[in-house]
Amino acid sequence: MKINLTINNQEKVVDIDPDMPLLWLIRDVVKLKGTKFGCGMALCGACSLYVDGELVRSCSYPAKMADGKRITTIEGLSENESHLHPVQQAWLDIQVPQCGYCQPGFIMAAAKLLEQNPNPSVEDIKNGITNICRCGTHPRIIKAIIHASKIK
Amino acid sequence: MGKSNSNSKKGFSRRKFLARTGTGLVGTLALLYFGRSLIRREISGFVAEMEFATDIDNFDTNMWFEVNADNTITLKSPKVEMGQGIFTGFAMLAAEELDITLENIKVVHASSLNGIISNTGVSNSTSSLYVIIREIAATLRETLKLAASKLWGVNITTIATKDGVITSGTKSITYAELAKQTTEWIAAELPTLRPASAFKYVGKEQKRFDLLDKVLAKPIYGIDVDLPEMVYGAVLYSPYFNGKIKSIDFSKAQKSAGVLSVVEEKEWVGIVANSRYAAETALSSVKVTWDYIPNYSTNDTEKAISVGNGTEVNIQKTGDIDKIIGEEIVAEFRTPIGFHAGMEPSIVVADYKKDKLTLYASVQNLTFMQSSVSEALGIDTDKIDIIPTYLGGGFGRRAFKHNAVEAAKLSKVVGKPVQLLYTRKQEFQNGYVRPNTQHILKGKLSKNGQILSMQHDLATGPMAFMAMPAAEPLLGADFIVAGHGSRITYDVPNINTTIWQNSLPFETSMWRGVGMFANTFAIETFMDILAHKANIDPLKFRLNHCGDTAQLKRREKLLELLAEKSGWFNPKPTDIGRGIAVCDDHKTISAAVVEVKIEEGYIKVKRVVQAIDPGKVINPEGIRQQVEGATMMAISASLYEKGTIEDSQFVETNFHSYKVAKLSDTPEIEVLIYEGTDKPYGVGESPISPIAPAIANAVFDLTDIRLLSLPLQQVFEKGNAENKIDA
Numbered sequence: 001m002k003i004n005l006t007i008n009n010q011e012k013v014v015d016i017d018p019d020m021p022l023l024w025l026i027r028d029v030v031k032l033k034g035t036k037f038g039c040g041m042a043l044c045g046a047c048s049l050y051v052d053g054e055l056v057r058s059c060s061y062p063a064k065m066a067d068g069k070r071i072t073t074i075e076g077l078s079e080n081e082s083h084l085h086p087v088q089q090a091w092l093d094i095q096v097p098q099c100g101y102c103q104p105g106f107i108m109a110a111a112k113l114l115e116q117n118p119n120p121s122v123e124d125i126k127n128g129i130t131n132i133c134r135c136g137t138h139p140r141i142i143k144a145i146i147h148a149s150k151i152k
Numbered sequence: 153m154g155k156s157n158s159n160s161k162k163g164f165s166r167r168k169f170l171a172r173t174g175t176g177l178v179g180t181l182a183l184l185y186f187g188r189s190l191i192r193r194e195i196s197g198f199v200a201e202m203e204f205a206t207d208i209d210n211f212d213t214n215m216w217f218e219v220n221a222d223n224t225i226t227l228k229s230p231k232v233e234m235g236q237g238i239f240t241g242f243a244m245l246a247a248e249e250l251d252i253t254l255e256n257i258k259v260v261h262a263s264s265l266n267g268i269i270s271n272t273g274v275s276n277s278t279s280s281l282y283v284i285i286r287e288i289a290a291t292l293r294e295t296l297k298l299a300a301s302k303l304w305g306v307n308i309t310t311i312a313t314k315d316g317v318i319t320s321g322t323k324s325i326t327y328a329e330l331a332k333q334t335t336e337w338i339a340a341e342l343p344t345l346r347p348a349s350a351f352k353y354v355g356k357e358q359k360r361f362d363l364l365d366k367v368l369a370k371p372i373y374g375i376d377v378d379l380p381e382m383v384y385g386a387v388l389y390s391p392y393f394n395g396k397i398k399s400i401d402f403s404k405a406q407k408s409a410g411v412l413s414v415v416e417e418k419e420w421v422g423i424v425a426n427s428r429y430a431a432e433t434a435l436s437s438v439k440v441t442w443d444y445i446p447n448y449s450t451n452d453t454e455k456a457i458s459v460g461n462g463t464e465v466n467i468q469k470t471g472d473i474d475k476i477i478g479e480e481i482v483a484e485f486r487t488p489i490g491f492h493a494g495m496e497p498s499i500v501v502a503d504y505k506k507d508k509l510t511l512y513a514s515v516q517n518l519t520f521m522q523s524s525v526s527e528a529l530g531i532d533t534d535k536i537d538i539i540p541t542y543l544g545g546g547f548g549r550r551a552f553k554h555n556a557v558e559a560a561k562l563s564k565v566v567g568k569p570v571q572l573l574y575t576r577k578q579e580f581q582n583g584y585v586r587p588n589t590q591h592i593l594k595g596k597l598s599k600n601g602q603i604l605s606m607q608h609d610l611a612t613g614p615m616a617f618m619a620m621p622a623a624e625p626l627l628g629a630d631f632i633v634a635g636h637g638s639r640i641t642y643d644v645p646n647i648n649t650t651i652w653q654n655s656l657p658f659e660t661s662m663w664r665g666v667g668m669f670a671n672t673f674a675i676e677t678f679m680d681i682l683a684h685k686a687n688i689d690p691l692k693f694r695l696n697h698c699g700d701t702a703q704l705k706r707r708e709k710l711l712e713l714l715a716e717k718s719g720w721f722n723p724k725p726t727d728i729g730r731g732i733a734v735c736d737d738h739k740t741i742s743a744a745v746v747e748v749k750i751e752e753g754y755i756k757v758k759r760v761v762q763a764i765d766p767g768k769v770i771n772p773e774g775i776r777q778q779v780e781g782a783t784m785m786a787i788s789a790s791l792y793e794k795g796t797i798e799d800s801q802f803v804e805t806n807f808h809s810y811k812v813a814k815l816s817d818t819p820e821i822e823v824l825i826y827e828g829t830d831k832p833y834g835v836g837e838s839p840i841s842p843i844a845p846a847i848a849n850a851v852f853d854l855t856d857i858r859l860l861s862l863p864l865q866q867v868f869e870k871g872n873a874e875n876k877i878d879a
């Protein structure tokens with residue numbers, strides 16, 4: 001099936017199995033590798049991206065549902081490397097990543113949270129993001145989101 | 153020296169300018185043939201105290217460094233970066249001797265055909281290379297100076313190096329330009345290293361190098377490797393312990409969309425397809441029945457791992473516990489099976505071309521991967537290039553059971569690069585786990601509250617023997633890895649520690665902190681029980697049992713610092729429980745004070761102050777990251793994580809059934825670093841161990857309920873209050 005998408009402001013047409021998860025379309029067909037695979041069941045959030053502005057766990061989102069929609073991935077979050085999104089800048093300032101694998105998903109979730117709640121409390125952050133990190137960067141993620149809310 | 157001048161390699165090759173031989177396990181194992189029980193005890197003590205020497209024996213400068221045309225220097229790391237920040241620390245060490253700015257040192261992974269490969273584990277990456285990296289860097293600098301002195305015909309004493317430039321009088325040349333011009337190198341003798349007092353980088357805060365790449369999600373992990381014509385593999389493994397294929401029908405898979413090949417091997421069936429989705433869809437269409445021994449369950453594992461079952465090895469005997477009279481305090485502890493559950497499942501991309509195999513992998517133990525693939529495919533190791541990528545978490549999981557053999561075979565069959573990725577379910581069911589444990593602790597107290605005798609009987613599955621199966625009959629029980637931390641290290645006159653190891657039908661091995669995690673939970677909770685029995689403050693009680701050895705003096709210092717900075721003796725609200733625990737992980741000491749509340753039936757960790765004495769500090773910010781991370785992983789493992797078994801397979805298959813800590817579990821964490829000695833020791837594992845007992849002790853402080861098994865939340869809910877032990 002031919003699927004039309006706008007990914008990070010670029011139009012793409014891909015011919016794939018319509019039931020393929022959007023994650024594999026993004027990673028292996030379009031070759032944007034920033035969005036990660038973690039669990040395959042929408043439990044960990046490593047594959048988080050935006051579909052028409054909504055936060056989606058793309059490992060469990062069939063590609064056909066994205067037909068005609070706008071996708072934003074971690075690669076499209078910042079304008080460019082010298083103008084980082086406040087969340088990415090905060091991640092640098094607070095030195096969040098360790099292994100770094102889950103961080104794109106966290107960054108996408110954090111940016112969405114701030115869009116909806118520009119001045120979140122620590123409790124808002126703890127309740128609002130359910131992604132998984134195994135290196136234990138949790139305390140810095142929370143600090144970085146508070147920091148990001150003040151950068152803008 | 154650089155890639156620009158391949159002839160230059162000759163100047164260095166086969167030069168072993170250092171003879172660095174740690175007392176290897178091989179030597180000690182041979183000793184075991186004689187006087188078993190005595191020697192086993194001695195080895196146990198030796199291993200507990202030892203500083204892990206490096207397993208690397210090639211100190212050829214060219215195998216470590218390359219001078220690049222842009223006047224940067226590449227350091228080819230024999231250790232992998234799995235989040236612990238070692239690349240940054242290595243560059244800081246090299247910069248001390250290279251006379252080049254830190255930004256101009258690029259650290260990359262060595263590949264097996266282009267550098268030194270090793271195993272990354274036991275938290276010794278930085279400590280074991282602390283001197284070596286500086287020595288090799290210093291030798292490189294002196295070699296460059298020799299080349300310049302020859303080029304200019306000047307005495308080497310007139311030559312200086314700074315910021316990547318060599319000068320003598322008015323003459324000057326960059327390292328890169330010199331490397332380009334030099335055809336014959338004279339290798340310098342190892343110079344005297346600069347003293348710590350002259351360090352410019354070591355000990356100072358340094359942001360890790362990989363931050364920007366990781367924040368921008370540049371493709372750097374095994375799963376991100378993408379080669380021309382790469383196809384996707386999926387392998388069927390038995391979900392049952394030791395299951396063998398009884399009957400199989402993969403006719404549907406062969407016809408499934410996108411499938412290129414189905415490969416049937418003795419132990420597994422592999423599918424190669426043109427997308428990951430196609431490969432996994434085809435895999436799920438395979439009809440298979442398994443031959444396995446059914447009905448094995450968690451109960452069977454707990455029965456097997458019980459004191460009195462399996463092989464017994466006594467590893468510590470001081471004084472005579474039997475001669476001590478008085479009331480005996482006894483407590484039994486259990487810890488469950490633990491999964492690593494790193495965020496990136498096992499991944500290998502294999503590219504088999506003619507007679508050469510290239511493996512791109514998220515891997516901790518490259519030497520093991522190299523030997524297992526060489527053996528399975530009959531390829532010489534010099535035809536196998538293993539290129540490590542960054543790892544999406546390690547935690548001990550990537551030492552063994554890589555899928556490299558399967559990936560290589562599939563690539564050979566289809567003649568294309570194959571990406572092979574474990575599904576999350578396979579990551580749970582087909583990896584290996586931290587073994588469950590049982591601990592029986594017994595102690596007697598004097599009237600004034602000093603411990604007269606302590607006995608620890610540990611029952612465990614092995615952790616060490618995937619790495620060295622031949623050692624199992626010699627060691628009898630794995631007191632080296634699974635038994636790590638089981639010895640009583642307090643100043644107590646009469647001690648007896650025994651390990652009971654039983655075999656299990658599933659594979660058990662390394663998990664962050666190895667045996668320390670379970671053993672510290674048992675011993676440090678028991679210390680709390682004894683302290684309450686003696687009616688002495690638990691922190692003071694520990695201080696009362698710090699003796700006169702250098703290590704125990706360091707522990708005393710760290711506990712005093714922790715007491716002061718955590719406000720241990722300050723009054724607290726009535727709804728807060730406070731607990732403490734400490735452990736020595738080889739030469740590193742970690743101690744934590746934890747504060748908890750009970751909210752709607754949930755144990756909530758509110759505050760953690762964790763103090764660490766890792767010896768010499770390389771990068772304080774790197775240490776803070778590791779201590780915070782270990783604290784969070786420990787909160788997760790202590791409160792929630794438990795592997796269970798039904799009908800001979802692991803029940804947990806994904807994060808819905810294996811609960812891990814999330815942002816909502818995050819306490820305030822404060823890290824205290826105390827440099828108690830001038831040599832660096834490990835950091836990544838030690839701080840994981842004090843958290844479980846400190847939480848359990850804090851829950852007791854608040855509720856009078858003793859939690860004697862992990863995971864604490866589940867045990868707390870069951871109301872498993874073993875108050876009788878602490879009567």
